[in-house]
Amino acid sequence: QVQLQESGPGLVKPSQTLSLTCTVSGGSISSGGYYWSWIRQHPGKGLECIGYIYYSGSTYYNPSLRSRVTLSVDTSKNQFSLNLSSVTAADTAVYYCARGKYDGGSRDASDYWGQGTLVTVSS
Protein backbone atom coordinates (compact mmCIF):
# COMPACT_ATOMS: atom_id res chain seq x y z
CA GLN A 1 0.00 0.00 0.00
CA VAL A 2 1.47 3.30 -1.12
CA GLN A 3 1.64 6.02 1.52
CA LEU A 4 2.70 9.64 1.22
CA GLN A 5 3.68 11.85 4.13
CA GLU A 6 4.33 15.58 4.05
CA SER A 7 6.86 17.14 6.41
CA GLY A 8 8.22 20.60 7.03
CA PRO A 9 7.76 23.73 9.13
CA GLY A 10 4.24 24.63 10.11
CA LEU A 11 5.08 28.31 10.44
CA VAL A 12 6.96 30.43 7.92
CA LYS A 13 7.67 34.16 8.10
CA PRO A 14 6.55 36.48 5.31
CA SER A 15 9.08 36.89 2.46
CA GLN A 16 10.81 33.64 3.40
CA THR A 17 10.77 30.33 1.52
CA LEU A 18 8.29 27.58 2.34
CA SER A 19 9.95 24.17 2.05
CA LEU A 20 8.08 20.87 2.26
CA THR A 21 9.09 17.28 1.60
CA CYS A 22 6.89 14.33 0.71
CA THR A 23 8.20 10.91 1.65
CA VAL A 24 6.81 7.98 -0.32
CA SER A 25 6.59 4.49 1.16
CA GLY A 26 5.25 1.26 -0.29
CA GLY A 27 6.55 2.08 -3.75
CA SER A 28 9.58 3.55 -5.50
CA ILE A 29 9.50 6.98 -7.12
CA SER A 30 12.21 5.84 -9.56
CA SER A 31 10.15 2.92 -10.87
CA GLY A 32 8.40 5.32 -13.24
CA GLY A 33 4.80 5.24 -14.36
CA TYR A 34 3.72 8.02 -12.01
CA TYR A 35 3.78 11.77 -11.55
CA TRP A 36 4.07 13.43 -8.18
CA SER A 37 2.04 16.51 -7.33
CA TRP A 38 1.72 19.28 -4.83
CA ILE A 39 -1.77 20.65 -4.24
CA ARG A 40 -2.88 23.21 -1.68
CA GLN A 41 -6.13 24.16 -0.02
CA HIS A 42 -6.63 27.57 1.54
CA PRO A 43 -8.58 27.45 4.84
CA GLY A 44 -12.19 26.64 4.13
CA LYS A 45 -11.61 26.90 0.38
CA GLY A 46 -11.14 24.73 -2.66
CA LEU A 47 -8.12 22.96 -4.13
CA GLU A 48 -5.30 24.45 -6.21
CA CYS A 49 -2.73 22.52 -8.19
CA ILE A 50 0.78 23.90 -7.54
CA GLY A 51 2.65 21.65 -9.92
CA TYR A 52 3.98 18.17 -10.49
CA ILE A 53 7.22 16.34 -11.19
CA TYR A 54 8.25 13.07 -12.79
CA TYR A 55 11.02 10.82 -11.46
CA SER A 56 13.21 12.05 -14.30
CA GLY A 57 13.00 15.54 -12.84
CA SER A 58 10.74 17.01 -15.50
CA THR A 59 8.35 19.49 -13.99
CA TYR A 60 5.15 21.43 -14.61
CA TYR A 61 4.26 24.52 -12.61
CA ASN A 62 0.94 26.33 -12.34
CA PRO A 63 1.48 29.62 -14.21
CA SER A 64 -0.02 31.54 -11.28
CA LEU A 65 2.85 30.35 -9.04
CA ARG A 66 5.56 29.57 -11.57
CA SER A 67 7.83 32.47 -10.65
CA ARG A 68 8.03 31.32 -7.03
CA VAL A 69 7.87 27.51 -7.19
CA THR A 70 10.57 24.89 -7.48
CA LEU A 71 9.89 21.15 -7.34
CA SER A 72 12.62 18.56 -7.01
CA VAL A 73 12.91 14.82 -6.56
CA ASP A 74 15.41 12.74 -4.59
CA THR A 75 15.07 9.15 -5.75
CA SER A 76 17.72 7.93 -3.29
CA LYS A 77 15.49 9.02 -0.41
CA ASN A 78 12.21 8.27 -2.22
CA GLN A 79 11.15 11.86 -1.65
CA PHE A 80 10.04 14.87 -3.63
CA SER A 81 10.03 18.45 -2.44
CA LEU A 82 8.36 21.83 -2.81
CA ASN A 83 10.01 25.21 -2.40
CA LEU A 84 7.78 28.29 -2.55
CA SER A 85 9.65 31.58 -2.26
CA SER A 86 8.63 35.05 -1.12
CA VAL A 87 5.60 33.81 0.77
CA THR A 88 2.81 36.03 2.05
CA ALA A 89 -0.24 35.42 4.21
CA ALA A 90 -2.03 34.38 1.01
CA ASP A 91 0.13 31.25 0.95
CA THR A 92 -1.31 30.03 4.25
CA ALA A 93 -2.91 26.71 3.37
CA VAL A 94 -2.95 22.97 3.85
CA TYR A 95 -0.39 21.52 1.46
CA TYR A 96 -0.93 18.03 0.06
CA CYS A 97 1.39 15.79 -1.90
CA ALA A 98 -0.19 13.22 -4.19
CA ARG A 99 0.56 10.53 -6.77
CA GLY A 100 -1.03 9.96 -10.14
CA LYS A 101 -0.44 7.39 -12.86
CA TYR A 102 1.41 8.36 -16.03
CA ASP A 103 1.73 6.04 -19.00
CA GLY A 104 4.16 8.11 -21.00
CA GLY A 105 1.45 9.77 -23.02
CA SER A 106 -1.18 10.87 -20.56
CA ARG A 107 -1.77 11.44 -16.89
CA ASP A 108 -4.53 10.01 -14.75
CA ALA A 109 -6.10 11.59 -11.67
CA SER A 110 -4.27 11.48 -8.33
CA ASP A 111 -5.16 8.27 -6.53
CA TYR A 112 -2.98 8.50 -3.43
CA TRP A 113 -2.67 11.58 -1.25
CA GLY A 114 -0.76 12.52 1.86
CA GLN A 115 -2.74 13.59 4.91
CA GLY A 116 -1.79 17.22 4.33
CA THR A 117 0.16 19.68 6.41
CA LEU A 118 -0.97 23.15 7.47
CA VAL A 119 1.53 25.90 6.75
CA THR A 120 0.85 29.28 8.26
CA VAL A 121 2.64 32.38 7.01
CA SER A 122 2.96 34.86 9.83
CA SER A 123 5.56 36.94 11.56
Place this chain on the structure above:
Amino acid sequence: EIVLTQSPGTLSLSPGERATLSCRASQSVSNNYLAWYQQKPGQAPRLLISGISSRATGIPDRFSGSGSGTDFTLTISRLEPEDFAVYYCQQYGSSPPDTFGQGTTLEIK
Protein backbone atom coordinates in the same frame (compact mmCIF):
# COMPACT_ATOMS: atom_id res chain seq x y z
CA GLU B 1 -7.14 27.61 -17.88
CA ILE B 2 -10.35 25.59 -17.72
CA VAL B 3 -12.75 26.87 -15.06
CA LEU B 4 -15.03 24.29 -13.46
CA THR B 5 -18.31 25.41 -11.90
CA GLN B 6 -20.10 23.01 -9.59
CA SER B 7 -23.77 23.12 -8.66
CA PRO B 8 -25.49 23.23 -6.36
CA GLY B 9 -23.21 24.75 -3.74
CA THR B 10 -25.00 22.81 -1.03
CA LEU B 11 -27.30 19.81 -1.41
CA SER B 12 -29.48 18.74 1.52
CA LEU B 13 -30.75 15.17 1.30
CA SER B 14 -31.62 12.25 3.55
CA PRO B 15 -29.95 8.83 3.72
CA GLY B 16 -31.40 6.50 1.10
CA GLU B 17 -32.11 9.34 -1.35
CA ARG B 18 -30.40 9.86 -4.70
CA ALA B 19 -27.85 12.66 -5.10
CA THR B 20 -27.01 14.34 -8.38
CA LEU B 21 -24.03 16.73 -8.48
CA SER B 22 -23.14 18.81 -11.51
CA CYS B 23 -19.84 20.09 -12.88
CA ARG B 24 -19.69 22.44 -15.88
CA ALA B 25 -16.45 23.34 -17.66
CA SER B 26 -15.66 26.65 -19.37
CA GLN B 27 -14.36 24.72 -22.38
CA SER B 28 -14.45 21.14 -23.53
CA VAL B 29 -12.52 18.68 -21.38
CA SER B 30 -10.58 16.59 -23.83
CA ASN B 31 -9.74 12.91 -23.60
CA ASN B 32 -12.32 12.38 -20.84
CA TYR B 33 -9.92 13.78 -18.25
CA LEU B 34 -12.53 14.50 -15.59
CA ALA B 35 -12.39 13.19 -12.02
CA TRP B 36 -14.45 13.40 -8.84
CA TYR B 37 -13.13 13.48 -5.29
CA GLN B 38 -14.77 13.22 -1.88
CA GLN B 39 -13.37 15.15 1.07
CA LYS B 40 -14.38 14.84 4.70
CA PRO B 41 -13.36 17.35 7.41
CA GLY B 42 -9.71 17.09 8.34
CA GLN B 43 -8.99 14.54 5.62
CA ALA B 44 -7.32 14.57 2.24
CA PRO B 45 -9.47 14.27 -0.86
CA ARG B 46 -10.28 10.71 -1.89
CA LEU B 47 -10.46 9.79 -5.57
CA LEU B 48 -13.88 8.41 -6.50
CA ILE B 49 -14.05 8.59 -10.29
CA SER B 50 -11.56 9.24 -13.08
CA GLY B 51 -11.97 9.34 -16.83
CA ILE B 52 -15.53 10.63 -16.34
CA SER B 53 -16.96 7.27 -15.29
CA SER B 54 -14.29 4.84 -14.03
CA ARG B 55 -14.60 4.11 -10.34
CA ALA B 56 -11.36 4.08 -8.38
CA THR B 57 -10.30 0.98 -6.48
CA GLY B 58 -12.60 0.19 -3.58
CA ILE B 59 -15.28 2.75 -4.47
CA PRO B 60 -18.83 1.36 -4.06
CA ASP B 61 -20.97 1.02 -7.16
CA ARG B 62 -23.56 3.46 -5.79
CA PHE B 63 -21.15 6.14 -7.08
CA SER B 64 -21.31 6.75 -10.82
CA GLY B 65 -20.03 9.43 -13.17
CA SER B 66 -21.31 10.53 -16.55
CA GLY B 67 -21.15 13.34 -19.07
CA SER B 68 -19.05 14.62 -21.93
CA GLY B 69 -17.65 17.81 -23.38
CA THR B 70 -18.43 20.49 -20.82
CA ASP B 71 -21.16 18.92 -18.66
CA PHE B 72 -20.53 16.20 -16.13
CA THR B 73 -22.50 14.54 -13.34
CA LEU B 74 -21.70 12.55 -10.23
CA THR B 75 -24.61 10.42 -9.05
CA ILE B 76 -24.87 8.66 -5.71
CA SER B 77 -27.75 6.23 -6.11
CA ARG B 78 -28.67 5.66 -2.45
CA LEU B 79 -27.02 7.85 0.12
CA GLU B 80 -25.31 6.20 3.05
CA PRO B 81 -24.50 8.19 6.23
CA GLU B 82 -20.79 8.16 5.34
CA ASP B 83 -21.45 9.85 1.97
CA PHE B 84 -22.15 13.26 3.49
CA ALA B 85 -19.06 15.28 2.62
CA VAL B 86 -17.72 17.83 0.14
CA TYR B 87 -17.32 16.72 -3.48
CA TYR B 88 -14.93 18.24 -6.01
CA CYS B 89 -14.63 17.73 -9.73
CA GLN B 90 -11.23 18.10 -11.41
CA GLN B 91 -10.01 18.31 -14.98
CA TYR B 92 -6.51 16.97 -15.51
CA GLY B 93 -4.08 15.69 -18.03
CA SER B 94 -4.98 17.63 -21.13
CA SER B 95 -5.14 21.35 -20.51
CA PRO B 96 -2.76 22.27 -17.70
CA PRO B 97 -2.94 23.56 -15.12
CA ASP B 98 -5.17 20.94 -13.58
CA THR B 99 -8.12 22.73 -12.03
CA PHE B 100 -10.80 21.89 -9.50
CA GLY B 101 -14.36 23.03 -9.09
CA GLN B 102 -15.26 25.00 -6.00
CA GLY B 103 -17.01 22.02 -4.42
CA THR B 104 -20.51 20.86 -3.53
CA THR B 105 -21.35 20.23 0.11
CA LEU B 106 -23.66 17.27 0.57
CA GLU B 107 -25.34 17.64 3.95
CA ILE B 108 -27.88 15.63 5.89
CA LYS B 109 -31.38 17.04 5.67
